[in-house]
Amino acid sequence: MSDSMTDMEVTSRDFQRGFARMKAKAAAGETVYVVSAGEKFLFQAVKPPTWQGALKGKARIVGDLSTTGLDWEASR
Secondary structure: OOOOOOEEEEEHHHHHHOHHHHHHHHHOOOEEEEEEOOEEEEEOOOOOOOOOOOOOOOOOOOOOOOOOOOOOOOOO
């Protein structure tokens, strides 16, 4: 196995023994394929959803985003 590959293929035994290393590779964006009993499984990190686009098509923002709508005064 080479660490310079973008995709990695390991056996299930190697995957279990080196889980921390495999997890670090997945977190770095590398795809790890686990081969067990003739089947191939994919292990990769899931990107968490961002707040940008979370309401896409669901709500419309009205007004100025930099204000809360509450009156306030600056102190000197």
